[in-house]
Amino acid sequence: xxxxxxxxxxxxxxxxxxxxxxxxxxxxxxxxxxxxxxxxxxxxxxxxxxxxxxxxxxxxxxxxxxxxxxxxxxxxxxxxxxxxxxxxxxxxxxxxxxxxxxxxxxxxxxxxxxxxxxxxxxxxxxxxxxxxxxxxxxxxxxxxxxxxxxxxxxxxxxxxxxxxxxxxxxxxxxxxxxxxxxxxxxxxxxxxxxxxxxxxxxxxxxxxxxxxxxxxxxxxxxxxxxxxxxxxxxxxxxxxxxxxxxxxxxxxxxxxxxxxxxxxxxxxxxxxxxxxxxxxxxxxxxxxxxxx
Amino acid sequence: xxxxxxxxxxxxxxxxxxxxxxxxxxxxxxxxxxxxxxxxxxxxxxxxxxxxxxxxxxxxxxxxxxxxxxxxxxxxxxxxxxxxxxxxxxxxxxxxxxxxxxxxxxxxxxxxxxxxxxxxxxxxxxxxxxxxxxxxxxxxxxxxxxxxxxxxxxxxxxxxxxxxxxxxxxxxxxxxxxxxxxxxxxxxxxxxxxxxxxxxxxxxxxxxxxxxxxxxxxxxxxxxxxxxxxxxxxxxxxxxxxxxxxxxxxxxxxxxxxxxxxxxxxxxxxxxxxxx
Numbered sequence: 001x002x003x004x005x006x007x008x009x010x011x012x013x014x015x016x017x018x019x020x021x022x023x024x025x026x027x028x029x030x031x032x033x034x035x036x037x038x039x040x041x042x043x044x045x046x047x048x049x050x051x052x053x054x055x056x057x058x059x060x061x062x063x064x065x066x067x068x069x070x071x072x073x074x075x076x077x078x079x080x081x082x083x084x085x086x087x088x089x090x091x092x093x094x095x096x097x098x099x100x101x102x103x104x105x106x107x108x109x110x111x112x113x114x115x116x117x118x119x120x121x122x123x124x125x126x127x128x129x130x131x132x133x134x135x136x137x138x139x140x141x142x143x144x145x146x147x148x149x150x151x152x153x154x155x156x157x158x159x160x161x162x163x164x165x166x167x168x169x170x171x172x173x174x175x176x177x178x179x180x181x182x183x184x185x186x187x188x189x190x191x192x193x194x195x196x197x198x199x200x201x202x203x204x205x206x207x208x209x210x211x212x213x214x215x216x217x218x219x220x221x222x223x224x225x226x227x228x229x230x231x232x233x234x235x236x237x238x239x240x241x242x243x244x245x246x247x248x249x250x251x252x253x254x255x256x257x258x259x260x261x262x263x264x265x266x267x268x269x270x271x272x273x274x275x276x277x278x279x280x281x282x283x284x285x286x287x288x289x290x291x292x
Numbered sequence: 293x294x295x296x297x298x299x300x301x302x303x304x305x306x307x308x309x310x311x312x313x314x315x316x317x318x319x320x321x322x323x324x325x326x327x328x329x330x331x332x333x334x335x336x337x338x339x340x341x342x343x344x345x346x347x348x349x350x351x352x353x354x355x356x357x358x359x360x361x362x363x364x365x366x367x368x369x370x371x372x373x374x375x376x377x378x379x380x381x382x383x384x385x386x387x388x389x390x391x392x393x394x395x396x397x398x399x400x401x402x403x404x405x406x407x408x409x410x411x412x413x414x415x416x417x418x419x420x421x422x423x424x425x426x427x428x429x430x431x432x433x434x435x436x437x438x439x440x441x442x443x444x445x446x447x448x449x450x451x452x453x454x455x456x457x458x459x460x461x462x463x464x465x466x467x468x469x470x471x472x473x474x475x476x477x478x479x480x481x482x483x484x485x486x487x488x489x490x491x492x493x494x495x496x497x498x499x500x501x502x503x504x505x506x507x508x509x510x511x512x513x514x515x516x517x518x519x520x521x522x523x524x525x526x527x528x529x530x531x532x533x534x535x536x537x538x539x540x541x542x543x544x545x546x547x548x549x550x551x552x553x554x555x556x557x558x559x560x561x562x563x564x565x566x567x568x
Contacts, residue, residue: 069403180413181351181385182388183383183385183387184387184389186355186381186383187383187387188404189355189374189403190353190355190374190379190380190458191377191400191401191405192375192376192377193404197404200405201389201400201404202389205391206313207391208391285391285393285432286390286391286434287390287432287434290421
């Protein structure tokens with residue numbers, strides 16, 4: 001089956017790249033200067049010693065040892081549960097971001113005035129630093145009272161994920177919705193199709209190839225937003241928190257922070273893997289085109 | 293054709309179309325066009341690029357509004373005819389939706405009309421039979437050849453059994469052999485379904501072979517130079533292509549295109565017309 005074969009191909013290319021990266025890391029560690037390369041007082045080459053660049057094997061064996069001395073939890077369990085926690089927040093953020101992004105794109109595709117008015121603000125919104133926004137969202141959320149609904153702390157982190165996710169989705173979807181061939185649009189209007197019919201029977205299906213890369217960006221944006229929000233709002237339980245905690249131990253236990261960093265990377269990959277799966281599923285019956 | 297009892301299939305009265313009126317890029321696409329088409333008639337619009345033949349087709353389809361004049365289809369305004377899906381349309385690019393199977397493509401206009409699933413499937417099967425693609429219903433458009441795709445597009449255009457078929461150079465992208473085959477098929481289909489056709493083309497032999505009347509147009513502003521009746525009988529076959537009448541009609545269309553009646557357009561009129 002073509003579908004399965006494509007997944008197998010992509011997976012094997014991914015693994016091959018991984019092996020190459022590990023090779024480059026170890027090669028540099030073996031041959032690079034222990035104290036880094038200094039040219040005119042600036043360190044341009046990183047240190048190749050064990051503190052700065054632990055062996056890949058050390059990083060992975062670290063997963064099997066306890067998080068802290070005397071703890072009965074091995075580190076893989078902690079990283080895994082942290083990643084799972086952040087994954088759920090990212091999914092909420094991604095879902096909200098996609099909903100808002102697609103909704104805005106539909107509005108902008110429908111009304112030119114909305115597009116002209118809104119698009120500059122959307123672009124501007126992405127220049128606001130996330131770190132500045134995080135405490136604001138937390139305090140707004142805390143003040144929010146809708147009936148018996150109480151704003152949970154984790155929701156602030158998801159909202160920041162939403163904030164990074166919605167933008168690429170909105171822009172990519174807008175581009176997709178407005179890229180239907182003119183002849184196809186003419187055909188739909190020759191059938192006196194309503195705007196809504198045209199949207200669902202033509203514009204959305206034709207937009208899929210544009211939406212997929214946008215959704216990938218949105219998915220990783222959601223992860224970044226959540227991780228940064230965890231760090232800057234001090235939310236416990238997620239991978240972002242683990243990264244900042246483990247980084248403090250970098251001198252004594254250099255491999256430890258990498259375990260959390262890989263956890264975050266795996267999280268991002270899982271999210272964009274979801275999008276790839278969705279892509280392969282939706283495009284399974286279409287002519288093969290260059291996919292991103 | 294001179295029968296006045298029936299309402300005409302298409303009636304264009306004093307239609308003009310000016311794009312970007314009053315601006316620097318004003319284009320007089322059509323000027324005072326009058327054309328009446330009887331039910332069951334096959335009429336071709338021929339002329340060089342920029343003569344407004346596609347514009348005229350789009351006015352009939354109500355995809356464009358005339359700047360002046362009136363257009364009626366089946367005795368209704370063209371706007372009402374569009375809403376009632378009184379016509380089907382086919383373009384140079386088959387324009388099938390990649391994500392739909394051949395059957396689902398044919399069902400599209402029926403879906404938009406709100407037909408139920410079962411009725412749609414029955415009609416799609418009928419249409420596939422009509423265009424001789426019975427075995428291809430579950431395939432996807434990109435798995436089909438260009439000629440087959442164009443047959444699907446015709447099936448789609450006729451799915452709702454509209455009395456009128458509007459075609460904009462539908463065979464322009466096909467190779468010559470396929471093209472001649474498709475012309476024969478189109479005549480057969482139109483006879484079986486007694487559909488009126490307005491057909492835009494660049495090719496003189498194609499226009500003559502298919503039509504009861506050939507409308508010859510001149511560019512800038514687009515006007516009707518001459519309407520040439522083609523007397524080749526109602527039954528046409530491959531033999532028709534070798535008949536004397538066929539060549540005589542081709543010659544009259546060619547002369548009309550060269551503008552024997554309007555010398556000043558001669559040089560521009562030839563350009564863009566395929567003389568094959």
